[in-house]
Amino acid sequence: MDHRSALGSHRGRLLTHPVDLSALAPIIDHEPSNPALFVQALTHGSTGQTPDYQRLEFLGDRVLGMVIADLLYSRFPKAAEGQMSAFLNRLVSRESCAEIARACTLGPLIRLGKQARDDGGAGSTNILGDVVEALIGALYLDGGMDSARSFIERHWAERIDAISDAPRHPKSELQEWAAARNRKTPVYTMLGKSGPDHDLRFTVRVEIKGLGMAEATGTSKQEAETLAARQFLAEHTT
Known part of the structure; x- marks a missing residue:
C-alpha cells in the first residue's frame, strides 16, 4: 500500500487544529460542563471527524x-403576526447568524479540513451561520434554556433594538408595489447554484408579469430572492 497516497487522500481530515476553548469562553460567557459539545459545535464535516456540528x-x-419569537412577542405588543414573522425571518437568517459570528471573530476557531480552509471556509457565510446555531444548541444541552437565551439576548440585542426602525423587507415592499398596480404576486425562480458545497451561491430571478424582471445572486436562496427583489425595485420603481 502506498502510504503517501493514503495520506494525501485524507489531508482534509488530518490538517485541522484543536479547539481553543479559552478563546471561546468570552464569546459564549459560559463555563462548559461538557467541553466535547463545544468542540463538536466548531467541527465542520470537511474534517472527516465525527460527530460534526x-x-x-x-x-x-x-x-x-x-x-427570538418570544423576545419579539414581548417587545412589540401591537405588532401584527405578519410583521413579527418578517422580523423573525430577518433576525434568524443565516446571514444574521454569520454577522454575529464575524462580530465575535469565530472564524479562526472553526475546525475545517485543509481544502475547506484553503477555499475560505472560515469566512463562509454558510459555515459561520451554521456554527453560531450549533453553539446555541451546545449551550442549550450544556446549560439549559437560560444559557442559550443569555447568549441570544446578548448578541441579538442591538439587532432587535434597531429592527423596528428598519426599512421594509424588499420582498414585502415589492409585493405591496405589485398589489398597488393590480398585478399578481411576484414569482421567484431558482436559475442555478454554483461554488463548493460549503460556500454555495444561488441565482434567482423575480418576475412580475407585464412589469419586468430582475436577477441576483446570494449565499442562500432567501438572500438571493431578497437581493433580486431589491434589484427589481431599483430598476423599475425609480
Whole structure:
C-alpha cells in the first residue's frame, strides 16, 4: 500500500487544529460542563471527524427561533403576526447568524479540513451561520434554556433594538408595489447554484408579469430572492 497516497487522500481530515476553548469562553460567557459539545459545535464535516456540528445546528436553529419569537412577542405588543414573522425571518437568517459570528471573530476557531480552509471556509457565510446555531444548541444541552437565551439576548440585542426602525423587507415592499398596480404576486425562480458545497451561491430571478424582471445572486436562496427583489425595485420603481 502506498502510504503517501493514503495520506494525501485524507489531508482534509488530518490538517485541522484543536479547539481553543479559552478563546471561546468570552464569546459564549459560559463555563462548559461538557467541553466535547463545544468542540463538536466548531467541527465542520470537511474534517472527516465525527460527530460534526450538524445535529447541534439543527437543535440550535429551533432554540434560536423560539427565543427570538418570544423576545419579539414581548417587545412589540401591537405588532401584527405578519410583521413579527418578517422580523423573525430577518433576525434568524443565516446571514444574521454569520454577522454575529464575524462580530465575535469565530472564524479562526472553526475546525475545517485543509481544502475547506484553503477555499475560505472560515469566512463562509454558510459555515459561520451554521456554527453560531450549533453553539446555541451546545449551550442549550450544556446549560439549559437560560444559557442559550443569555447568549441570544446578548448578541441579538442591538439587532432587535434597531429592527423596528428598519426599512421594509424588499420582498414585502415589492409585493405591496405589485398589489398597488393590480398585478399578481411576484414569482421567484431558482436559475442555478454554483461554488463548493460549503460556500454555495444561488441565482434567482423575480418576475412580475407585464412589469419586468430582475436577477441576483446570494449565499442562500432567501438572500438571493431578497437581493433580486431589491434589484427589481431599483430598476423599475425609480
